[in-house]
Amino acid sequence: MTMRFHFRFIPHWKTWLMVSGLVVILAIGAFFVRGLNYGIDFTGGSQMNLKFHHAVTTTTIKTVLNQNHIAGSTVVFVGTGRQNVLVTTPTISEHERGALLTQFRQKVGQFTEISTTRVSSIIGQQTEQRALLAVLIAIVAIILYITVRFEWKFALSGIVAMIHDVIITVGLIALIHIQLSEYFIMAVLTIFGYSITDKIIVFDRIRENLKKKKKNDPLDELVNTSLNQVLVRSINTSTTVAIALLALLIFAGSSIRDFALTMLIGVIVGTYSSIFVASPIWLRWHLADENKRRNPHARPAPRT
Numbered sequence: 001m002t003m004r005f006h007f008r009f010i011p012h013w014k015t016w017l018m019v020s021g022l023v024v025i026l027a028i029g030a031f032f033v034r035g036l037n038y039g040i041d042f043t044g045g046s047q048m049n050l051k052f053h054h055a056v057t058t059t060t061i062k063t064v065l066n067q068n069h070i071a072g073s074t075v076v077f078v079g080t081g082r083q084n085v086l087v088t089t090p091t092i093s094e095h096e097r098g099a100l101l102t103q104f105r106q107k108v109g110q111f112t113e114i115s116t117t118r119v120s121s122i123i124g125q126q127t128e129q130r131a132l133l134a135v136l137i138a139i140v141a142i143i144l145y146i147t148v149r150f151e152w153k154f155a156l157s158g159i160v161a162m163i164h165d166v167i168i169t170v171g172l173i174a175l176i177h178i179q180l181s182e183y184f185i186m187a188v189l190t191i192f193g194y195s196i197t198d199k200i201i202v203f204d205r206i207r208e209n210l211k212k213k214k215k216n217d218p219l220d221e222l223v224n225t226s227l228n229q230v231l232v233r234s235i236n237t238s239t240t241v242a243i244a245l246l247a248l249l250i251f252a253g254s255s256i257r258d259f260a261l262t263m264l265i266g267v268i269v270g271t272y273s274s275i276f277v278a279s280p281i282w283l284r285w286h287l288a289d290e291n292k293r294r295n296p297h298a299r300p301a302p303r304t
Contacts, residue, residue, distance in 0.1 A: 007231070010224040013280035020164060020277050027171020034174045039088065039181040042131075046097060048087045049114040055082040056108055064103045065089070068096070074179060084114075088179070091118075131185045138192050146196070150203055153285055158199045161278035162270075165195045169266045176261075183259040191266030194241070198234060198274040205230050206279065219290075223283050227275055238271040 009016075058075045065073045070089050078084040092100070097116075104111065139159065146155035169191060173184070205226040213222055245267070248260035 006225075006228050008224065009227050009275060010220045010280065010283065013276075013284070016276035017280060020273070024164060024167050024171075027168045027174075030171040030175040034177060036170070036174050037177045037179045039179045042180060043090070045088060045090045045118075046092055047117040048089075048097075048101075049078065049084070049116070050087060050104065050111045051084045051114055052109050052111040053083070054109055056085065057082070058085075060108050061085060061087065061104070064100070064107050068100055068103060070096075070100065134185065134189060135192075138189055142192065142196050146200065146203075149200070150207060153282055153289075154203045154207075157278050157282035157285065158196055158203065160281055161199060161273040162192060162195045164273050164277055165191060165266060165269045168269045169262065172265050173262060178258045178261065181258070183256070184262060187259050187262035187266065190263060191270060194267060195270035195273070198237070198270055199278045201233070202227065202230050202274050202279055203282070206282075219283065219287060223279055227279055231275070234271055234274060238267055241267050 058077075061075045062073070065075075065087075070092065073087065073089045075088075076086050078086050089100075101113070139162075142162070143155050143159055146158055166188060169188070173180075178184075206223055209222050209226050213219075242264060245260045245264040249257050249264070252260060
C-alpha cells in the first residue's frame with residue numbers, strides 16, 4: 001500500500017528530544033514538590049465503605065474526622081450518586097473506629113457499613129518492596145527480550161524511551177495527586193508492556209527496511225520512512241485503547257477510574273515516545289558507532 005503522507009520526523013529530532021527532556025524535568029519536579037499520594041496499600045490504614053440513606057457531602061464527613069483528630073484521611077464517592085462513600089484513614093484502633101462510626105450516625109446520618117479493609121504498616125511496606133521488585137524484573141525481562149530479538153542498541157533505546165514514559169506518567173499522577181493503590185502498580189506494569197510493544201513494532205519495521213537498504217541510502221531517511229509506515233497503525237491502536245479507557249473513566253468506580261486515567265496518560269505518552277524518542281535515540285547512536293568504525297583514529301576538532 002502506498003503512503004499518502006510523509007512526515008519529516010527525523011530532521012527535527014533535536015526538537016523532539018529537547019521537548020521530551022523538558023517534560024521529564026517538569027515531571028520530576030512535580031514528583032518532588034507534590035509527592036505521591038500513597039493509599040493504604042502502601043502506608044497501612046483502614047478503609048470503610050459506607051452507604052448512607054441519603055445524599056451527603058464530603059465536607060460534613062471530613063468535619064467529623066477532624067473533630068475526632070484523625071488527620072491524613074480521604075473521602076471519595078463511589079458510583080454515580082452521593083450516598084456511597086469510601087472513607088480512608090490512617091491506622092486506628094477498633095475503639096476509635098467504633099467511636100467514629102457513632103459520630104457519623106449522629107452528625108451525618110444513618111448508613112449501612114458495606115465493608116471495612118484494614119492494612120498494617122508492615123504489609124504496606126512489603127507491598128511497596130514487592131512493587132519495586134516487580135518493576136525491576138519487568139525492566140530486566142524486557143531488556144533481555146529485545147536484545148535477543150533485535151540487538152542491544154534497540155533494547156537500550158527502547159528502555160530509555162520506556163523510562164521516559166513512566167517518569168512523565170508518574171509526574172502527572174503526582175501533579176493530579178491521585179491516591180496510589182495496587183491498581184497503580186498494575187497500571188505501571190501495563191504501561192511497560194504497551195509502551196515496549198509499540199516500540200518493538202517500530203523497531204521491527206526499521207529492521208525490515210535495513211535489509212532492503214542499499215549502500216548509499218541515507219539511514220536518516222530509512223528511519224523516517226519506517227516511522228511513516230507504522231504511524232497509522234500506531235495511532236489506530238492507541239485510539240482504540242484510549243476509547244476503552246475513556247469508557248472506564250466515565251462509567252467505572254473510583255479505584256478503576258484511577259487505573260484508567262493512569263493508563264490513558266501512559267498510552268498517550270508511550271505512543272509519542274515510540275515515534276519521537278526511541279527511534280531518534282537509536283538512530284543517533286547507530287550513526288555515531290558507524291562513524292567510529294569508518295574513522296577509528298579520528299579525533300575531535302580542537303576548540304578555538
